[in-house]
Amino acid sequence: MKKPLMATYWYTGRPVDQLFTQVFRSGSSYNETAWSDKDFDALLDRARRETDDARRRELYGEAQTFVMDKGGAMTPMFADRLVGISRKVRGYAEHGFEFDYLGIGLKGA
Numbered sequence: 051m052k053k054p055l056m057a058t059y060w061y062t063g064r065p066v067d068q069l070f071t072q073v074f075r076s077g078s079s080y081n082e083t084a085w086s087d088k089d090f091d092a093l094l095d096r097a098r099r100e101t102d103d104a105r106r107r108e109l110y111g112e113a114q115t116f117v118m119d120k121g122g123a124m125t126p127m128f129a130d131r132l133v134g135i136s137r138k139v140r141g142y143a144e145h146g147f148e149f150d151y152l153g154i155g156l157k158g159a
Contacts, residue, residue: 058082066110070094074117083122090116 064072072078075094076086093116097109117123135142 067094067098070110070113070117074121074123085122087116087120090120 071094072080074081074085074090076088076091090113093109093113097106097113100106100109
């Protein structure tokens with residue numbers, strides 16, 4: 051967050067509200083572009099309060115369009131990652147990724 055251009059990687063397995071709030075919400079310490087828009091923040095608040103799943107999905111879709119049209123980030127590519135784990139697998143170790151798949155109860159018996 052000190053250079054005029056940078057590349058970053060955000061694992062997209064997070065829930066949509068967490069991703070938008072951490073990466074794009076005004077004042078977030080993870081908001082790498084320091085982009086701030088009160089209308090976007092209000093849209094996130096509306097989506098978070100919405101109890102109807104279909105309407106909430108629409109609001110988060112609007113938030114995604116908002117970020118694409120007005121946000122401070124650009125996405126030149128998407129990294130794809132697939133992990134499959136079974137209780138039968140032994141000795142599996144992962145390095146360099148933020149999510150600990152082994153720590154969620156798949157270590158085996």
